[in-house]
Amino acid sequence: MCSLEGKVCLVTGASRGIGRGIALQLTTYGATCYITGRNIENLKLVEKEVKTRYVSGKCIPVECDHSSDESVKQLFERISAEQNGQLDLLVNNAYSAVKYLMDNHDKSFWDQSFDSWDTVNNVGLRNHYQCAVHASRMMIKRRKGLIVNISSVGGKLYFQIPPYGIGKAAKDRMAKDCAVDLAKYNVAFISLWPGPVRTEIIGESLDDKSLTEDRGRALNWLFSRAESPEYPGKCIAYLMSDKDIMKRTGQVILTTDIGLENDFKDVNGQDPLNCRSLKFMLGGMGMYTLSDYIPGWLRIPKGLYMMILSLAKARSPLKKKSDYA
Template sequence: MNTHERRTAVVTGAARGIGAAVARRLALDGFAVAVLDLDEVACRTVVDDIRSEGAQALAVGADVADEAAVETAVERVADVLGPPTVLVNNAGVIRDNLLFRMTGDDWDTVMNVHLRGAFLMSRAVQRFMTEQRWGRIVNLSSTSALGNRGQANYAAAKAGVQGFTKTLAVELGRFGITANAIAPGFVETDMTAATAERMGVPFEEFKASVAAGVPVARIGRPEDIAHAVSYFASEGAGFVSGQVLYVAGGPCD
């Protein structure tokens, strides 16, 4: 706890699912946490949970694909909670479809949130990290980066996140900043529920089918990803950078 005094973390897409679990975990680890999502009101439940445990938290509404909104949001976090030195780029959307049915808007929306959003947030926050000579950037990729039917846009974006992460590690390492990516497998969230709905399969049936093919015989939980983020954000992970950790219940090809 003492090692994180006056350190602030920003988690995007944190109103629910993986992002909410990550925000709660980092608060338990001793960070002040900015809970950032498109709708500030939607962030308040997570913020209230964190504050009820005696930690600091701030709800921030911002579109991560909007340059001006990102700059304003990060400045607000710095003013209220202190200079952000941990960033978790988790915000994401899906617009799944087979290639011949995928629209240009489907492609652009996914690319803008996942890749442009990670770029804009990382660029805005790195200034504070370099000033502090300490920082942790954790980007959420996916096993879909290896290729997944009906997700040409999402797979390309998540593969791009991995290349982006490795480049950040090379550029920012000399400032005491690490950059790593986490690639979750199937995790039970509203997003994966939407995937089941798109496929016309009841979610419980979909989850059971997926779990049957996972070596640990279960699907992932948001807390599984939060635990991995906690490690990458820790003081002890300072010699780990540019890595992609697959959190998927088994090996990934």
């Protein structure tokens, strides 16, 4: 069991979804956790949930518009003033494009507005970098800290629309390159890939009656084996407690690999399906029947897995119908 007593954390975009789940777990392990979002009332609901769990950690909601440079600057100034310059963890999770991705998944990139780039990568890629700069300035003074970009397999494999994958690949590269500059200050920077996560928005999407049969089946197969929003939070808590975290800096890390290494389960007592498992990869390509016969423990080595993703052309029921024309 890891302890984060005395640690000061910041999770951006934490009013719901993965960010909320991460904040709940960090406070469960004893951390003081600042959480941000555009709606203070939604953030206060997370704070209230933390209090009802009677955990040793503390949740501090801060309204912040992550598309505003000044708002972000004030956020870090506040943390520095209130915590005497201490910041042990930044989780870059703020992202405003989920609905846009769901609404435009069936359009080719040339049929979308140029604004799609900013919609997907402003509060996301650009803001992740901006927050990393502010956090690094605090962490290097204390010669310790961890920055985590929440990314995904979309950095290697096509998903939904091109700006999504471009942004995720850039987040992975951000962790790799920033880690070089931060290494001599004992500050780690990693890119974390959760698998499919059953967030509130995903739950609503699964109930959408307008889904095609193929897309509905694909989504239900994927998210019936998904992580809860709190599973990535468990993983980050364990990374925070890793005395050899600098050996991981600059790397892409899968949440399910952290779970396997530390032998913990999701909050529902289950093991999410590992994205490196052959079962997961076959199911992701729509080969459900074949996938049912494959044991979940049969996994592809990480190096080979990354190579396969780099070379693969997406074969998934989640792709646009026009892509098969």
